Structures are given as structure tokens and as C-alpha cells.
Amino acid sequence: MTRLVPHRHVHPSDIAFTPTVKALQSRNGSRDAYARMEEDHGWQTRLTPDVASFIEQQTSVFFATVSGEGQPYIQHRGGPPGFLRVLDDHSIAFADFAGNRQYITAGNLVDNPKAHLFLVDYAHRRRIKIWGEARVIDDDPALLAKLMPEDYKARGERVIVMTARAWDVNCPKHIPQRFEAADVAAALKERDERIAELEAQVAELKRLGAASAA
Structure with a gap:
């Protein structure tokens, strides 16, 4: 080995x-x-305002850790926009929601603080990779409460804070363009409302035309 x-x-x-x-x-x-x-x-080491905004808009990300034996592990993390919080120009934090109770990520971070955060915006075909170290905080209920998304049905067990050491933006090549279901639904609703408005206008013009012909 x-x-x-x-x-x-x-x-x-x-x-x-x-x-x-x-x-x-x-x-x-x-x-x-x-x-x-x-x-x-x-590559940059400081989380710029543009990158911080990108991070906090994400609803689905991938968080990678490594065990003490060097075995990598990638875990999906999701939540409403803002579940990832940029605390300062080097720190990213999130509430660790209760899940399957395997605790692989938390355990890995005890043995090896190296971590990686991979973020993809499929709609705009943009991805950002962040390298750094992370730690688990089990004894700060105030910070946990601060990081819990409002009205989100999840139970926070602990906090994970990542210190960013470097980040890079990849080119959009090979990123498929996909859209959030809520965004598609909103666009379709707007389209249907516009169609209904135009149909009403056409019906009114027909009515006026028929009235003038009479």
C-alpha cells in the first residue's frame, strides 16, 4: 500500500x-x-461574496470525508436554500440532520479532518469544488439553532463547520442542464396564467366584433 x-x-x-x-x-x-x-x-482561498451567495443558494450538495485508513466517503447533504451557511470568508457550516444513524461522516472527521465540498448548479451548468478541513461540534445548541432552516421538518443533531483552504470553479462541459421541480412548476403556472389572459382578451375582442356587426 x-x-x-x-x-x-x-x-x-x-x-x-x-x-x-x-x-x-x-x-x-x-x-x-x-x-x-x-x-x-x-485558485482562491477566500470565499468571495459571489461564491458565498452561490453556496447559500444550494439545496443539494456532496460532502466528502476520509477515514483514518484513507477510505473516502461521499455523503449527499440537502435542505432548503440557506441550509449551508457561510459564517465568514473561510468558514462554511451546516446543521447535521438526523438520518440513518451510521455516523460515517462524523466518525471520519474525528480521525481525519480533511474534507471536500462539491456543489453543482445544474440549471446554470456551474460547479464549485472546495477543499479544506472540517470539525464536528456537538455542544453548541445556540449555533445549531441558528443553522437550522426555519420551518424545515428535520431534527438537527450537531453542527459541522468546514474551513475552506482552496476552491475552484469548473467549466460547464458535460454538466447536463436540469431544473428544480418547483422552478418548472412556477414557470408552467406563469405560462398558463398568460394563456388564460390572452384567451380572455380574444374572447372579448370576438364579443365586441359581434356586437358591432349586429
Whole structure:
């Protein structure tokens, strides 16, 4: 089994671009472009207002952790817009809702704080990847109450706070365009109301035409 050896980070993207990854980039011809990216602007470490707004609009995300043995685990997290909360320009928090009581994510974070948050906006074909560390908070009922979405039928058990170390925005290639059912329903309702309005106008014009002909 390959032993995991931490490497020194010079650029924020080094959190993902390990020496092995960079070697593969060189072998496959993409290293020069990524080296220019690192020198010119690179990945950001601070959660900008635009990214914070994107995070808090999400209703479905994927949260990845790793066990003490190096086994990765990805868990779906969902809730109404705002269930993910940006506390400051480096911190993201959410209430851990009661579920199947396996506690894999919580257990992994005890052994290994490394975490990853993957967010996809299918409607606008945009995705953001966030690397960092996370911790479980079991003894802060005030923070848990603050993070619980209003009128949402779920029971919060604990809080998970993630400290973002780097983030990147992917291109929209290969992201299928999908829409939220509520947004589709609202658009159809607006269409039907407009059709009814136009039909009423046509009926009125017909009535007026018939009256003038008489």
C-alpha cells in the first residue's frame, strides 16, 4: 500500500495538484497551462461574496470525508436554500440532520479532518469544488439553532463547520442542464396564467366584433 506523504504547498492548488498529479499533467501535456494559472491568478482561498451567495443558494450538495485508513466517503447533504451557511470568508457550516444513524461522516472527521465540498448548479451548468478541513461540534445548541432552516421538518443533531483552504470553479462541459421541480412548476403556472389572459382578451375582442356587426 502506498504511504501518504504530505507535500509542501506553494500555491493554493497544491492542495489537489500533488507532485504525482503534476507529473501526470506533464506527461499528458497540460502542466504548462496549469503552471501559468498558478503564477497568474491561481485558485482562491477566500470565499468571495459571489461564491458565498452561490453556496447559500444550494439545496443539494456532496460532502466528502476520509477515514483514518484513507477510505473516502461521499455523503449527499440537502435542505432548503440557506441550509449551508457561510459564517465568514473561510468558514462554511451546516446543521447535521438526523438520518440513518451510521455516523460515517462524523466518525471520519474525528480521525481525519480533511474534507471536500462539491456543489453543482445544474440549471446554470456551474460547479464549485472546495477543499479544506472540517470539525464536528456537538455542544453548541445556540449555533445549531441558528443553522437550522426555519420551518424545515428535520431534527438537527450537531453542527459541522468546514474551513475552506482552496476552491475552484469548473467549466460547464458535460454538466447536463436540469431544473428544480418547483422552478418548472412556477414557470408552467406563469405560462398558463398568460394563456388564460390572452384567451380572455380574444374572447372579448370576438364579443365586441359581434356586437358591432349586429
